[in-house]
Amino acid sequence: MKIISICSVKGGVGKTATTTFLAQALHARGYKILVIDSDANNNLTDYHLRNTSVDEIESRNLYHLITGEMTPDEVIYNGDIDIIPCTLSLHKIGLIMTSKPTAIMHFQKSIKRLDYDYVLIDSPPALGYELTNALYASDVVLIPANLTRWTLQSIQIIQEQINEMKSDGKKFLSVKAVPSIVTEKENQVLQSMGLDFTESFIKKAGAIKTAHDNAVWLKKDSAVFEYFNNLAGEII
Numbered sequence: 705m706k707i708i709s710i711c712s713v714k715g716g717v718g719k720t721a722t723t724t725f726l727a728q729a730l731h732a733r734g735y736k737i738l739v740i741d742s743d744a745n746n747n748l749t750d751y752h753l754r755n756t757s758v759d760e761i762e763s764r765n766l767y768h769l770i771t772g773e774m775t776p777d778e779v780i781y782n783g784d785i786d787i788i789p790c791t792l793s794l795h796k797i798g799l800i801m802t803s804k805p806t807a808i809m810h811f812q813k814s815i816k817r818l819d820y821d822y823v824l825i826d827s828p829p830a831l832g833y834e835l836t837n838a839l840y841a842s843d844v845v846l847i848p849a850n851l852t853r854w855t856l857q858s859i860q861i862i863q864e865q866i867n868e869m870k871s872d873g874k875k876f877l878s879v880k881a882v883p884s885i886v887t888e889k890e891n892q893v894l895q896s897m898g899l900d901f902t903e904s905f906i907k908k909a910g911a912i913k914t915a916h917d918n919a920v921w922l923k924k925d926s927a928v929f930e931y932f933n934n935l936a937g938e939i940i
């Protein structure tokens with residue numbers, strides 16, 4: 705199993721879209737996939753569980769797994785792609801967990817015991833418990849990045865967190881930035897910045913936005929699916 709977290713402290717860079725469609729590309733290759741929503745604003749949850757009631761999701765979700773109240777099996781919702789969702793209650797997790805310093809290790813262990821080929825964790829655009837917890841569990845970190853004057857900073861802040869974990873002995877297989885929501889020209893500019901970008905890039909496309917915002921799967925034979933399929937090929 706590989707655990708992949710999709711992280712950036714910059715909002716709106718395509719973290720949730722990358723989590724969703726990379727998961728679909730890996731699923732199409734025949735892998736068994738779990739996605740985890742570690743952003744309390746829960747866009748990933750809304751994509752996957754649009755027809756599940758708020759009460760149901762509130763009663764069993766990532767919050768209960770992190771606090772140790774429930775097992776992974778109790779908080780997983782099964783589908784073509786399985787999901788551990790969250791609700792706005794996850795916003796409280798950082799405050800609650802300050803008294804439980806070993807919980808991050810328990811979370812990692814409980815996920816690693818599961819029977820999946822790939823686990824993808826979406827994370828919030830903020831340095832806090834939810835992001836640290838996701839990074840600590842991860843083998844692979846993908847940092848979606850657009851071309852703006854904040855690009856460099858958005859990547860460096862995640863890399864600093866990773867370097868701190870590495871200096872404490874935590875190992876990562878790979879940490880890469882992914883050009884995301886870009887034109888071909890913008891991708892070229894990003895690639896020339898001397899940073900560790902993936903060769904594959906996710907083009908800005910109305911079809912991705914529509915599918916993401918309307919909770920529809922990308923068509924396997926579409927050009928936009930190929931962006932995520934290429935990314936899948938690069939990280940497996």
Ligand SMILES: Nc1ncnc2c1ncn2[C@@H]1O[C@H](COP(=O)(O)OP(=O)(O)OP(=O)(O)O)[C@@H](O)[C@H]1O
Nearest residue numbers: 715716717718719720721829907908909912913916
């Ligand atoms: N490749 C793309 N082309 C066009 N629109 C995109 C693309 N990827 C994502 N979007 C759209 O851009 C918006 C932001 O994307 P997304 O929600 O994936 O970003 P995010 O980094 O998860 O944001 P947040 O930090 O708020 O969680 C969404 O409306 C989404 O549909």
Ligand SMILES: [Mg+2]
Nearest residue numbers: 719720743747
């Ligand atoms: Mg998001």
